[in-house]
Amino acid sequence: MSSLRIANGTVLTMTPDCAPIPGGVVCMDGGLISYAGPAEGAPPHSGEEIIDAGGCVVLPGLVNAHTHLAMTLFRGYADDMALQTWLEDWIWPAEMRLTAEDVYWGALLGTCEMLRAGVTCFNDMYHMPDQAVRAAIDGGIRACPSGVLLGFLPNAQDLLEEAIAFVGQLKDEGHPRVHPMLAPHAVYTCPDAMLEKVGEAATQLEVPIHIHLAETASEVRDSYDEHGESPIEHLNTLGLLDIPMLAAHCVHLSEADIALLAEKQVGIAHCPTSNMKLASGFAPVVALLEAGAIVGLGTDGCASNNNLDVLEEVHLAALLEKGDSGDPTVLPAPTALAMATRLAAQALHLGDMIGTLEAGKRADVIVVDMSRPHLQPPRDPFSHLVYAARAADVRTTIVEGEVIMDEDEILTVDEAEVIARATECADLLLG
């Protein structure tokens, strides 16, 4: 595994209250960061490859805290529809016909898209998760894979056992870029007994739970009707909030829910684009952050976004909180960017491993070119990244110390083949 040094860029370590370090240095060795800080404190150069980041900002790779990766195949297939029509008439029937090859090529297409956009880690919930793992390993990205456990399926029990075996196998294999989870789809789609079993297995296997939570008003209303409590409270009643958890969406929350999510340090994946596109509502992000909850950002799947552009979610999250609250001072740029780096890593329970540039952490690093007119004149890099930059400004993406994307090129897989194969799969699947 190679040694690398990034020099001359403005370094944002994304540690709490970090100040930009002009002309900073990031050194990587054996897949880990060995130094990140001012040039004057850096270890002497000892022959390792140097990446010149002049005119660029260097920061931790972006983290996509919630997606359904292979849904790239459904991009643009069903837009501008009511949620139930979308799911029942379009998405679910097509998903019934998915093959393993569909999932692999769809996931690999999404991997190429994310690497180009500076996303170095994704949290996936999708069918045939072994294919997402295969795509992540081949593509060179970090993954938190999990299948989808749906209580109403006739073979739900088999799928749960398969998921447990899958996680066990991945834990045994111990690939440094693969961090599995168990994923019951949601409280309203999984009976209590199943949720409790998932909880037991997660505890035993020492993996987090990935779940959709309080996404729509009707989900929350139904939970009160059925259980006499909110979905968050119901998970707490079942003891599941004492297990590390990543909860996607968390849009419709009471004050008690917010307090509980903060107290239990549940990782939250805020998905502003998806919530707006499906008209699910506006999540109370500022209230969550003020309560001490951990809020990262996710794109959700490509059928409800329709891309995997985490920087766009950063931009939108910062704008939406201001618009929704009526207060232009909330969710300032550094906090919004932390939601795609440090906080997202914490939300995935990988905070000791990724999310900041610090010696000892995994070397997931991106270099963003700030030279184009829309990022000029040079000024506060937090502001430019959050309010003016685009994913296409990412010049270099490094995962686990290896350069995976550089200057508009994916270095791990043949991108033209990935696009051709994914298109073939989508054509066969959707016509």
Next chain:
Amino acid sequence: MSSLRIANGTVLTMTPDCAPIPGGVVCMDGGLISYAGPAEGAPPHSGEEIIDAGGCVVLPGLVNAHTHLAMTLFRGYADDMALQTWLEDWIWPAEMRLTAEDVYWGALLGTCEMLRAGVTCFNDMYHMPDQAVRAAIDGGIRACPSGVLLGFLPNAQDLLEEAIAFVGQLKDEGHPRVHPMLAPHAVYTCPDAMLEKVGEAATQLEVPIHIHLAETASEVRDSYDEHGESPIEHLNTLGLLDIPMLAAHCVHLSEADIALLAEKQVGIAHCPTSNMKLASGFAPVVALLEAGAIVGLGTDGCASNNNLDVLEEVHLAALLEKGDSGDPTVLPAPTALAMATRLAAQALHLGDMIGTLEAGKRADVIVVDMSRPHLQPPRDPFSHLVYAARAADVRTTIVEGEVIMDEDEILTVDEAEVIARATECADLLLG
């Protein structure tokens, strides 16, 4: 002036209810479109230059219906602040020190940014508008320039006379890419007598009026207090709604306001990013469109956005309306894209000249590369452009039949010099 033919791309004419034309052809001659449609109906090739748009979408250049262009100098200078602090402590004091060179280089920087993002026309309201004209002519973009008329300035009367003379001179010169307006800043910053004078001059000179209207709740409240009517009703009382008008923002509207804006065919510039960043509110775009009003999109200035990315406004407008209304079927992709093309052109009262690809219209055309992973697999181009594309996907920008930006390069001005000079100006101005 050269002849050009774009072939092999999917053509979106952006005429009402247009269907994508795969393998379509757009011919240009003498600055005008001579043909836009299926390959089989195209005139025979007669030696003109051919642009191969294989794998691309060809559509009208995007229109930025409201900006303050030279505020590129203020990008990232003052974010995450309350409106009055932002204006009174940061923006206005700096603007007092602006020189003509500042405005020229700031406007030219913004011109480069817009041309790269496929924006071929902008509607500007800023100090020293002769400098924006100079930048637009040098840069090769289409411009609707106007100064800013503020009633409370001691030299307001002189500025009004200057503005009238400026418009008269531009009308005499008749540059094919320059379409001046008169711009009283807002109802609350201009006394009635001044607004009436502007109205008379606009009628006489046959130019539209460009004004901020109903941007904030307090502006509307103050209008009821002072005039006993809304700002829209007050302009109507003064007779100004019978003159062609572009009103920026239109966020806080009564049902009567909406009916009046539709009846008088006032052009509206919806600026979703700015409205969210400054927490001004959510404009009732769907209600306006349903009432028959003309709604285009604008970026506003770079101090409240912080870029000039019209495609981002398209994306945000489509998402925001769904989120705000709770209905995921509203503002579908083709309508959102029309708001940056046909409807924006109509809003600027240039609908007979630009905004669609039709024989006889000015040849403002862009070519968007759909080959990258985030726009794959190929599917409905409206959906991909609105929900998944980025400004960086624009490959070629043509204004008045001339290729101005191609393959990441501005062909009219030395972009490196523009960035260096604008940075110098910003450093001197803001420290």
